[in-house]
Amino acid sequence: QLQLVESGGGLVQPGGSLRLSCAASGFRLDYNVISWFRQAPGKEREGVSCISASGGTANYADSVKGRFTISRDNAKNTVYLQMNSLKPEDTAVYYCAAILSCPTGLVAPHVIRSWGQGTQVTVSS
Numbered sequence: 727q728l729q730l731v732e733s734g735g736g737l738v739q740p741g742g743s744l745r746l747s748c749a750a751s752g753f754r755l756d757y758n759v760i761s762w763f764r765q766a767p768g769k770e771r772e773g774v775s776c777i778s779a780s781g782g783t784a785n786y787a788d789s790v791k792g793r794f795t796i797s798r799d800n801a802k803n804t805v806y807l808q809m810n811s812l813k814p815e816d817t818a819v820y821y822c823a824a825i826l827s828c829p830t831g832l833v834a835p836h837v838i839r840s841w842g843q844g845t846q847v848t849v850s851s
């Protein structure tokens with residue numbers, strides 16, 4: 727079964743850090759563009775960041791620029807999202823998905839046909 731599995735979420739205080747992982751199962755990530763999305767309570771799902779297959783291109787939502795870093799380790803078949811200086815407004819369920827490209831404006835969530843279970847990130851004191 728081909729799937730992406732998110733992990734690494736948790737409860738963290740404002741200003742803290744977390745690293746999320748997006749691991750591929752049943753296929754190689756090497757040739758896939760990957761995007762992170764998130765959905766906060768009562769809000770629509772939104773794009774957070776994306777990374778090209780080679781890792782040479784990465785784009786971010788304005789709300790996370792300078793705080794989040796996306797990276798990939800194709801040998802481990804995993805994409806990461808390092809989240810620093812977390813804020814309460816970063817609280818959300820985070821999802822990853824394979825997409826066709828990584829544009830500056832990110833990819834709209836509605837193009838994704840299926841989602842994993844996501845990983846919950848809660849930023850609270």
